[in-house]
Amino acid sequence: MKNYKVGIIRVLTTDNEDELLSHQKILNEFFKEFELQTKSIPNQHNGIYNNETLNKAIPKIIKIAKEWEEELDGIIISCSEDPAVQELKKILKIPVVGAGHSAASLSINYGKKVGIIGIEKEAPLAYLKILKDSYLAYEKPKNINNTNDLRTKEGKIAVINSAKRLKNKGSDVITFACTGLSTVKAYELLEEISIPIVDGVIAEGTIILNMLIERSLRMK
């Protein structure tokens, strides 16, 4: 059986090796088909959290992906905003996915009233386009303005409170719209919520695996 070489592009600049590899470690724990490597974009220590930081990140991601493509079978842009994903689908010959479209498309397998937790002011449009009438409600945890805010004790409590509100409103599944929630393993905080949680990093791993298999099948 073939292993797929998959590159992960992080949209958060960091010198900390543990931090840099946090998504790679999650994927390594649950998927056996990948040989993973990670790179991060330069000069964005707070990642992507609004339109300005999104637009700043896109050319950096495209540059890394283009230079890296030759060594890889697939590329994951490990961010729920799917930055540069549409652009790269046109440029690259290998499959490319982001966490956002992946998580949204998987959500509908779990429930019909999807609650979303993210760090931007409003629910990402890409999620709403996919979920349509399966979308129920959005929560931005209190005082969380970028991915680093999720690391604090207060940040974690705010995430739990958001999840509880979504469940109380009738959500039968909660989908993350920020991969910073994967980095802090927010799914472990939500055990007591006892409804399915669609994690962005697991979602992007799931979708790139499906795409890599699809290519193997067709190009045999």
Place this chain on the structure above:
Amino acid sequence: MKNYKVGIIRVLTTDNEDELLSHQKILNEFFKEFELQTKSIPNQHNGIYNNETLNKAIPKIIKIAKEWEEELDGIIISCSEDPAVQELKKILKIPVVGAGHSAASLSINYGKKVGIIGIEKEAPLAYLKILKDSYLAYEKPKNINNTNDLRTKEGKIAVINSAKRLKNKGSDVITFACTGLSTVKAYELLEEISIPIVDGVIAEGTIILNMLIERSLRMK
């Protein structure tokens, strides 16, 4: 890393071991996380191909799944009609998926104009509900009335012709709405079509893996 025990329920009765295990073999070839076993429902040698055969199959599937649940981490109903899946989601404590919902939800990661190939007269409603405005067209290959018809040379040519018509109409992805197309490895016939093919058996494997990981994450 954990392996998941997954049961495959085939909706086609067969005494032929190769035939019985055909979907298991496909999943074994591409996914490393599963320990797979297969059972088939009794007395339906032509499988499911209309409402009558669907309704006949449902109680048989529920009986097998209930008796089997204790030994398994997850169950795949390997049919694009998703027979008994909604019922079993309410009854079983473990994840259960069918090929139909899985394939439809994955399609939207590949394209915006989804063409569907199936063996029923019309496109399955479950697919249309998920695809909404991403649905483009449906094809029932000529003279194919049940899954066994797909095995003949004429059947295979009819599938290729349907795929060509869907591509000519503007489909940017083709999704299968019959797992009999997986059994005959129709994706290998469609290499020259050169647009992505969403296969039902690969799709159900992808979605059950996502669900099994989701449970592992949350119930650690």
